[in-house]
Amino acid sequence: MPTPKRDAAAAPRASYEAVMEQVAREFVRERRSDRRWRIFFRLAWLGLFLAVAWALLVQRTHVAAPTGPHTALIEVRGEIAADTEANAEDIVAALRTAFEDRGAQAVVLRINSPGGSPVQAGIINDEIRRLKALHKKPVYAVVEEMCASGAYYIAVAADEIYVDKASLVGSIGVLMDGFGFTGLMDKLGIERRLLTAGENKGMLDPFSPQNPQQRAFAQAMIDQIHQQFISVVKEGRGKRLKETPQTFSGLFWNGEDAVAQGLADSFGNLDMVARDVVKAEEVIDYTPKENVAERLAKRFGAAIGAGAVRALQSSVNLR
Known part of the structure; x- marks a missing residue:
């Protein structure tokens, strides 16, 4: 029979062992829980990756399969620029x-755009004219709210332009804008320190006084682009154009005036053109569209790229 002294010594030991056993159980449980969460997140990322890849594949490989003759629609919406929805690469691919x-x-361009890059618009105009000659198919432009500047540059490649009476059409001109801060800098006592290799490398710098020779050079350049624009309009509209001193001044007109001046041909919308002009009421949209998966992939890629840049910067920066 144990003595009271041994019993007193055994009790703390048993309590200690119980605590250690409980700690071990909790540790194992937490490790299992962590492992399960790691597996869950890995599977979630894998599932997301597969979903994005599948959606991109479906988006890229899906081709509309109309049952018969139809009108091909291509949308030109928003600013015309390389990094916008209305960019030459996507629109040209859709045209082809x-x-x-x-x-x-026939191909119908439905336009609602204030214009944009003359380069992007020129590429699209050139390709429309090339494809028309190659495939012998008519092209019609249908204007919704606005067809101005670079958008009109594209529209004049069409065989006919249809507008609404309240559409805004024209703005046949070129601009180069910016700001000048030299007066403000003088008031604040700020000195501009600009070093260049090449006497015109700092041309049109907003923080330096305007140079008359450089301004004249820039004006001559945009005048030349304006003449290119005018030539394209005259070629596209031909004898239908009723030219006035204001035609190429940069002004824009409503659809009713545009038709009267020969900038457009008649009034109409997409359904009317498909039904009454093309004689093919079924409209198939060929416009490239960025789906949710593509947007997600771009954001995900941008986030990863930003993280990589930060990691690289932190590794090379002096601390």
């Missing part, structure tokens, strides 16, 4: 697909 489709009886 539409022209090559045997079921497409």
